[in-house]
Amino acid sequence: MSVEAQTKKITVKDFRADLHNDWCPGCGDFGILAAMQMAFAQLAIDPDKLAVFSGIGCSGKTPHYINAYGFPTLHGRVLPVATGGRLANTNLTVVALGGDGDGYGIGAGYFVNSGRRNVNFTYVVHTNQVYGLTNGQAAPTLAKGRRTKSMPEKAIQDGINPIAMAVAAGYTFIARAYALDVKYTASIIARAIQHELSMSAIPLERPMTTSPAAPTRVGPRRSSARPAGSCMTVKTASTIIVRKPIDGTETR
Numbered sequence: 001m002s003v004e005a006q007t008k009k010i011t012v013k014d015f016r017a018d019l020h021n022d023w024c025p026g027c028g029d030f031g032i033l034a035a036m037q038m039a040f041a042q043l044a045i046d047p048d049k050l051a052v053f054s055g056i057g058c059s060g061k062t063p064h065y066i067n068a069y070g071f072p073t074l075h076g077r078v079l080p081v082a083t084g085g086r087l088a089n090t091n092l093t094v095v096a097l098g099g100d101g102d103g104y105g106i107g108a109g110y111f112v113n114s115g116r117r118n119v120n121f122t123y124v125v126h127t128n129q130v131y132g133l134t135n136g137q138a139a140p141t142l143a144k145g146r147r148t149k150s151m152p153e154k155a156i157q158d159g160i161n162p163i164a165m166a167v168a169a170g171y172t173f174i175a176r177a178y179a180l181d182v183k184y185t186a187s188i189i190a191r192a193i194q195h196e197l198s199m200s201a202i203p204l205e206r207p208m209t210t211s212p213a214a215p216t217r218v219g220p221r222r223s224s225a226r227p228a229g230s231c232m233t234v235k236t237a238s239t240i241i242v243r244k245p246i247d248g249t250e251t252r
């Protein structure tokens with residue numbers, strides 16, 4: 001812990017970056033950001049010992065808003081880069097994050113193989129069933145029969161089940177929460193970070209501004225660059241699974 005951090009109590013404010021935030025009002029990313037900052041403060045993590053890695057997307061901007069080391073990587077590539085960061089410096093607390101398009105679309109192979117490797121860090125997936133930044137194309141989680149304004153027809157395929165994928169891949173702490181339930185989400189993130197020796201995966205259900213056809217409407221859109229109705233989500237029950245690595249060994 002740095003000398004400065006040793007002499008004062010660490011609070012949520014220590015993780016706030018003084019940067020304009022351009023997420024749409026009502027975006028669930030605000031809840032995830034607040035929950036992360038709360039979890040870091042609860043665990044009294046020194047900001048100098050924290051590294052937050054992200055993919056590319058609206059969610060990928062999260063490291064900009066956290067006072068810690070931050071690394072927005074490439075679309076779908078956050079897990080190999082965060083793995084490198086973790087292995088290069090085992091004194092760091094490493095948190096990786098990204099959208100569900102990032103993690104389960106272009107990054108799906110990394111998601112599976114990172115579960116196999118079980119390097120000790122936490123991966124938070126901001127789940128909204130769409131590619132938010134690029135106007136709401138269907139993410140692999142989009143449920144059959146749902147449609148955003150950027151889709152000519154309703155989805156004809158089922159969405160993937162991230163929890164089942166994480167179990168099959170070998171993640172040892174798997175949890176799901178609702179992003180705007182900030183206190184609970186913070187407690188889940190804190191537990192995941194404390195889960196020693198192997199990797200945690202947290203698909204977080206994240207509400208967004210929605211189309212008139214979507215089941216939840218959270219708030220008005222602010223950005224004129226993105227058409228209304230590109231983002232949606234459903235509130236799901238929380239899930240927590242904790243287990244030993246599949247082969248019984250643990251790697252760090």
Ligand SMILES: Cc1ncc(C[n+]2csc(CCOP(=O)(O)OP(=O)(O)O)c2C)c(N)n1
Nearest residue numbers: 056057058059075099100101102131132133
């Ligand atoms: C290799 C590559 N392909 C495509 C893109 C364009 N792109 C940027 S963000 C994005 C999708 C983001 O969706 P998601 O990962 O779900 O994150 P969200 O914006 O919803 O947080 C895409 C396709 C890119 N930046 N790089």
Ligand code: SF4
Nearest residue numbers: 023024027058132231
């Ligand atoms: S487009 Fe969707 S994910 Fe992006 S900031 Fe707006 S509500 Fe959030």
